[in-house]
Amino acid sequence: MQIAILIFEKLTALDAIGPYEVLRNVPGWEVRFVGSEKGPIRTDCGALGLNVDYPLDEVTEPDVVLVPGGEGNRPLLEDESVLSWLRDVDSRTRWTTSVCTGALVLGAAGLLEGRRATTYWPYLESLRRYGAEPVAERWVEDGKVITAGGVSSGIDMALHLVGREVGPEVAQAVQLGIEYDPQPPFDSGSPQKAAPELVDLVRGVNGESGDLAALADG
């Protein structure tokens, strides 16, 4: 199995690296980081440099494609070279997937039309403009398209994908391998669980930049 993870300037790193760490641990699976141009890119806050190893035209038959989120994917919504690559590879993938606002890119490519889907919670209703039915779940599988919620949800979605593709035992071995036995010290990871004022705060920040760091001055 070949997995293509699309990366780009100003992506949110964990959207991509969470699933990568799951999928790369499956025996025989190969992960490739692809993008519009080969070479270095920086994450949303600029603090981390990642590398695009493959330009889009060198990865044309991935079994799985994954689109992460981050403010940097907004230009992709109108980037026909990326959108047509997505439509083309989707015609042959076993699974077409997204994490966080990566779902908006799948939507812009026309791949969510008539499907149930999810995305990062402040953007959930935006899915309607792509003909999708928004669903507030950790991940949503509809046909071969699996969309995940915000940032960290890609870990859960990737384990689900491994379970679907090669069975629960391998997925459980990978889960143990990455010691994924989450014990968050707080319980505010969703808008249903967090205090209303924090929900308003994070929603407000995301309206601008998707980056809590903007709170530094506020």
Add this chain to the structure above:
Amino acid sequence: MQIAILIFEKLTALDAIGPYEVLRNVPGWEVRFVGSEKGPIRTDCGALGLNVDYPLDEVTEPDVVLVPGGEGNRPLLEDESVLSWLRDVDSRTRWTTSVCTGALVLGAAGLLEGRRATTYWPYLESLRRYGAEPVAERWVEDGKVITAGGVSSGIDMALHLVGREVGPEVAQAVQLGIEYDPQPPFDSGSPQKAAPELVDLVRGVNGESGDLAALADG
């Protein structure tokens, strides 16, 4: 606050990127990726390129230092330039931290002597050789040293650190910002929860390479 994350050839990416995604979201906090030499490195399986932005001698007063794990950190256990840098920065940090087998590097630097500490579960007993008392918890805080368990545990540890340093509200906002409301589809993330045969399997693989991908031929 300045956070220095030590990275190196063949690190396990999620060990570093999980905490990065938490810590970089705290208003006013700056994350720097430091290493022995400035420039590109590759993760343990080789599939991902990251960048060392700062050589060790350019980051001498971080408030937090974090050492991730991965098979690539074994050479660091005998790399005096790295160990003496760690001892030096530790003398001024507010928090000295590790994820996964990063604890072994802290141990080799002499920073776990007489402390309760944890690490990636197959390596827990190895902590004794550094004078530490192994504790099978998700993360362990002893004085200003916080060690976390394997790979994904760094996310929990980093949220704990944010809570300790700037209070629960900011930590909860960050948790909501990264939608960290874990819902793993399986419950096998620790050796206490996974099937015994999976524990033996993963422990065996880790004896060699720390990489489940080695199972491809087995």
